[in-house]
Amino acid sequence: MSAPGKSAPTVSTYDWSASTLGNPATWPQPLRIAAELMFNTPLPMLLLWGPQSILLCNEAYGALAGPAYGRVPGGSQPAVMPPPLQAGQEGAARAWRGEAVQMPAVTLHFGAASQGQYDLHFTPLLNDGAVAGLLCALAPASAAEAAPAAAEEIGTLSVLVVEDNLDSQYLVCEMLKAFGYEADGVAHPDDALARLAAQRYHVLFTDVSLPGMSGVDLAREAMRLYPHLKVIFASGYGDMLLKHLDFPYQSLQKPYELDQLQNALNQVGNQLRAGA
Template identity: 45%
Template structure:
């Protein structure tokens, strides 16, 4: 396995941008910019109500406009299409709601002219230490070819309620799931997650086993009382000792797990939900 170490963020003279010197940034901004600049996925961050924009090389390449030079970090003279195409989507993100929008036609530059490209957009509110939304991160990816009508139900995104008390881990797993095309609602505890089960429907509860307060296993038991058809996935750093002899079916992923293991577990659940599991 080849490894390439890179640390793009510290090498940039942020003091010359609208964000100012990096040592004055809040921790949430540092983390988000580091993830953005080190990601192969096109990402763009809107920071603050001034709408300072930070983006990576993958985003600049996707949009194709010659004037775009990562990392940006200034208020743009014209809003990118990812922000101007749907004011309601941006308003909901500022209100604290993560959301995904699949198969939207947005303008990009190709061969010196504007072309329309089908894109999937995933919006994540970035919260500061006071839990206020300080920015919005948008990840983009070209939409896959439209499935045939007969296969449409086979490609429906799964809806997951993700429960993880570690903010960084919660952010990363939610972004990964969105990048895989699924719809995600994050929660930091079992006590926060339970009311969501009565407000909206989910296909999967994906929870850490070790949570402060109510454990992931206790959360799963109470969740099944509210939603008996809910699929259950656990993530644990302690093996399967706590989930091996449960009275209900569930899948367990050992931390750290990789994206292939996560995708395999989701595929198996999706097949079971469609009634096509072997």
């Protein structure tokens, strides 16, 4: 997590002129969104893109791998696949086929004196409906063992993501799953109400600007029907459209950082545990 007042790395932080990918302005939107998420995530992460298997990583992975990896953040075809992709070949292959995969407690060797066990989370990245790349996130294996104890009282936090940008919706859902939440995504408010009627969720995470019905009106109707819900808004308009609401909510200003969403969900979890 970034310290208060410190800007997190973004795609524009780095000079890509010498990389295979070139100017980020020409990158496909799913690649750009995934890279921004990766650079702003505290967990070590790798991103593999395209038929050339162009490799990127964030600074957390660079610090873990050390000189064995090379220059962060990459952007070229690697001569040798890094340890998570070597040890997690099966998971990576399944991700290339379109499946989100978790491989628990995988032993990784970053050199003769550096090794450890990590949970590997592979997420396929879609471009025009086809898998064009994958994300690999590394979490300490012990974190998976600690998670059930932290969630015993309320179970795993379940989130309904309402976002009409399908690429953003997909990436947010997969990242939430990688961090241990249950997440489903829909693009239209009518579909959101249908999901809420069919399944119990803890959190409604909705964009304010949606087709057919605003996220504010969706949340108001959802709270009328399901008053247990916690609401988090994502808005590009600040809090201007959220004034005078008669129910509690949190809001994130677009473009929000992933750790801001995690903080909001941690607050929800604390509230639910206190209520239980």
